[in-house]
Amino acid sequence: MSLLQVSGLTKRFGGLVANRDISFSVAPGELVGIIGPNGAGKSTLFDLITGFQRPDVGVVRVDGVDVTQRRPDEISRRGVARTFQKLRPFAGMTALENVMVGAFQKTADVGAARDVARRALSAVGLGERADAHAQGLSTGQRKRLELARALATGPRLLLLDEVTGGIDQATIPGLVRLVRDLHAGGLALVVIEHNMRVIMEISQRIVALQLGQVIADAPPAEIVRDRRVIDAYLGESWR
DSSP states (O other): OOSEEEEEEEEEETTEEEEEEEEEEEOTTOEEEEEOOTTSSHHHHHHHHHTSSOOSEEEEEETTEEOTTOOHHHHHHTTEEEOOSSOOOOTTSBHHHHHHHHHTTTOOOHHHHHHHHHHHHHHTTOGGGTTSBGGGSOHHHHHHHHHHHHHTTOOSEEEEEOTTTTSOTTTHHHHHHHHHHHHHTTOEEEEEOSOHHHHHHHOSEEEEEETTEEEEEEOHHHHTTOHHHIIIIIOGGGO
16 A cells, blocks of 8 residues: 555646646655656645645545545644745744654653654754754754654655755755665655756656646656656756
């Protein structure tokens, strides 16, 4: 059974069709990349999977259970977590307090939440910054903070929205190693990413979107040879 099954998702905003009949699956422990030009519907797809938006048509299943009409917190409790393209830390709170917010998804005990948060911060390389306020962290550190907050919910499936977006080139390799380590630990991931070198390096399979539709779903080596993907997104340099 698939951990995540997306079937026929369609989402309209007035006359704009953001997602059209999108279907794909994610197996336990799999790492799937999502690519496509701006406006292809990638972040909207994450919103539909995690309950932040409701599809007009289609079904989202987690472990075979229909979660299409569930709230984000209900879907989170089923083991699905996400990060956002635009970073959303609680700026006036410490890194530890930010991650404790995620930990409270699993426990109401403050001490237990603090322990979970400290482990999550250590896992992403922010253990020594636990008492720093989020507003004082660099963009790369805030990316790691969002990852830690998502990990604190105890997910089996983690959706990452442009994990390397907006950071300097020197910071990217460390984040790529972190994503690989999370995957090696048994976590299933779906990763939206514009950096093709990154997505080719980490993905076992890539789903390509254009104008809200799936135009290809294949291993990386096949994706970069697909004529539809070249024309819509990669350009001739990837042939």
